[in-house]
Amino acid sequence: MSETSATMKRNQHFGTIVKALSGYYYVQPDQPLVDIGYDMKSVQCRARGVFKKRGLTPLVGDKVQFSLTENGEGTVDELLPRSSQLIRPPVANIDLVVLVFSVIEPSLNTQLLDKFLVHIEHAEIKPILCLSKEDLQQQEGAQANEAKEAIATIHQIYSKLGYEIYDTSATEQTGVAELKERLQGHIAVFAGQSGVGKSSLLNQLVPGLNLETSAISQRLGRGKHTTRHVELIDIDGGWVADTPGFSQLDFAQLGVEDLSYCFVEMRERAGDCKFRGCTHVQEPGCAVIAGVQAGSIAMERYEHYKIFLQEMNDSKRRY
Known part of the structure; x- marks a missing residue:
């Protein structure tokens, strides 16, 4: 092996992309790089141009091979095989999706919840439902009843x-320890509608995180988008990803x-x-219609299925 090849081999490292922002990928090495004089927790990297030629885009959560450059940054040289991938939000290698929906402010939207679940089931990733703001049921009046x-x-x-x-x-830290x-032991993604409290929950899960949060617009009944990029957050023994708030999904x-x-x-009945x-x-x-008629399949879920089916058929006819 030539001296140049040996040097290149020593400069090859493996890690996980924990943040993507403004064309940079922040890679956390699998092994600390302090022995070679690099003491930062993550390495700011650019991706090789060959990825664009191949139609590949590095994603947060990707396991990668990278090399350090002379200016103290790095280059993502290779993407390792993915075990899973979500298109929206764009995250790779997650094995758990935490769907956060508020019981009120904004009001619970089960049609949107089922849209999320459809995509997650299609990706064959384990979903968990997280109801936020459950303390609002303790208040008086119509809001408490709605919650x-x-x-x-x-x-x-x-x-x-x-x-x-x-x-x-x-607010009350209810259910936070259990969650x-x-x-x-998982790489999890937090997803859900704007303003449901994803960032507030993550702030409780990771003390000192201080993610930006915002109040709900009383006129529109929805929150501002407070999360600007996808980022993996180190949580004792695992990773979680906060994702930009959004209220629509497509079936592309x-x-x-x-x-x-x-x-x-x-x-189960097909x-x-x-x-x-x-x-x-x-x-x-x-058998499905029979299940709906018998009450063993929730009418609300079945109606959502028919709405989604119509949307998809209409989309096919347009194209």
């Missing part, structure tokens, strides 16, 4: 489907034929339908 009803609805519908549910309050314990990566599979209750490839809308002998 109580939202909590009851989620537990009644989604616990029967096997989803884990955590009732939390960043933190659940995250140990999901085929019409995949939709029913992403509803747990339909996936084999009992009379016809193969049943859309569960009007076919005779449909």
